[in-house]
Amino acid sequence: MGDVLVMLVREVMSSPAITVRRTDPVRRAIRTLYDNDITAAPVVDDSDRLVGVVSEVDLLRGEFEADPRATMLPPSAAPEPPPRRVMEVMTREPVTVTETTDVTHVIDLMVGKRIKSLPVVRDERVVGMVSRRDLMATLARPDEELRRAVVEALREHYPFGLSWDVTVRDGVAELSGPPHEHADHIADLLAGTVPGIVRVKHLRRGP
Amino acid sequence: MGDVLVMLVREVMSSPAITVRRTDPVRRAIRTLYDNDITAAPVVDDSDRLVGVVSEVDLLRGEFEADPRATMLPPSAAPEPPPRRVMEVMTREPVTVTETTDVTHVIDLMVGKRIKSLPVVRDERVVGMVSRRDLMATLARPDEELRRAVVEALREHYPFGLSWDVTVRDGVAELSGPPHEHADHIADLLAGTVPGIVRVKHLRRGP
The missing domain is CATH 3.30.1340.30 (Histidine-containing Protein; Chain: A;)
Structure with missing residues (x-):
C-alpha cells in the first residue's frame, strides 16, 4: 500500500520549537513556557545544540527545592541561594525523533513510556517539538x-x-x-x- | 504573624472547573481538554459528584490501546471496538484539596508526589481545579x-x-x-x- 499510509512526525510537530538556554535562570524558563503555552522545551547550548529537555515539574521543583524551607511563602530571613539555572534541573540526554519518524513510534514513547515531549532533530539542530498536546490536537479535530x-x-x-x-x-x-x-x-x-x-x-x- | 502569611488554594485555582462526565466517550473528552487548553479534568457522575480525574495521557492511552493494533493508522479491516468511555481510563479516588488548603501543601503534592492536577472540592462538589500551570502562572508574573x-x-x-x-x-x-x-x-x-x-x-x- 506504499508510504502513503505512514503519518510522519513532521505532519504533527510544532515548529519551530520554543527553546531555552542551559544558562537561563529557572524563573526565566518558567516565563518562556508559560508565555508560549507549552509544558516542556528543548534546552540548547551556546551553539544551539540540544543538551536536554526541561518540563514544568522540573522548573517548579527548581524554584521550590532550592531551599528546603523555600515555598511560595519563604521566610524573609532565609539565606539567599543563587538563582538556579535550567541546566541544574533539566533532563539530560533526552529521547529524540526526526521529522521522518513514524507517528506510531511517538505514540509508543508517549503512551507506553510516559514521555511527555520529544525534540525533533535534524543534523544535531532542533527543528521542532512533538508533545502530547500535538497528538491531542490531531485527535480533537471536529x-x-x-x-x-x-x-x-x-x-x-x-x-x-x-x-x-x-x-x-x-x-x-x-x-x-x-x-x-x-x-x-x-x-x-x-x-x-x-x-x-x-x-x-x-x-x-x-x- | 497571623493568617496573612498563608496563600490559599482559592487564590491560585482555576474556577469553575471544566469537568467531563464518566460516561463521555474518550474522544469527546479529548476535545474538551484540547478546546479548553487544559491537561486534566475532574470526572463527575450524573449527580455532579467527583468520581475521578482524567489526564491527557489517560485519554491518549484510551484512544490508542483499545486495539493493540490501533494506532493513528489502523487497518480498516480491524474489528471495530466500542468507543471507550472516560470511566475506563480515568484515575479513581483522586487526591483533592479545598479552597482553604495552604498552597505549600499543593506544591508538596505536585513537586514531591508528581501529581499534575488537584480537584478543589466543597461539600462533595468540584468548585475548581489547581494545576501545575496555575502555579506556573503565579511564578510567571512579570x-x-x-x-x-x-x-x-x-x-x-x-x-x-x-x-x-x-x-x-x-x-x-x-x-x-x-x-x-x-x-x-x-x-x-x-x-x-x-x-x-x-x-x-x-x-x-x-x-
Missing part, C-alpha cells in the same frame, strides 16, 4: 472538519468518480455508496492520510 | 507587575508612610529606604501576600 478532509482526499485520489456519501462521528469515517473493487484500499488510504481519522468503516455495498 | 503589586500591598498595610523604593528581579523583591522597627514583619507580609514574590530581600538600612 467531525465536520474531518468529513471535509475525507471528501477532499477522496477527490484528490479519485478525481473521476466515487460519489460516495461520507459521514464522520467521533473520528470514525463511514463511506456509503456503490461497490468498488479497491474499496478496502481506499479505506486504508483515508485512515492513513487524514490526521484525526482513526478508523474507516467498511463500505456498505449499495445497489 | 517583574514590573509584581513590583506594582508590592507597592500596592505596602500602601494598603501602611497607608501613612513607608516611602520605600521597591525593585523586583526574577520574583525577588528588594526594598530600600529608612529603617523601620517592623521591617522583618513587612518583608514576611509581602512575601506571603503577593503571589509570585518568592523572596523579599532584607531592607537596606538607609540614613
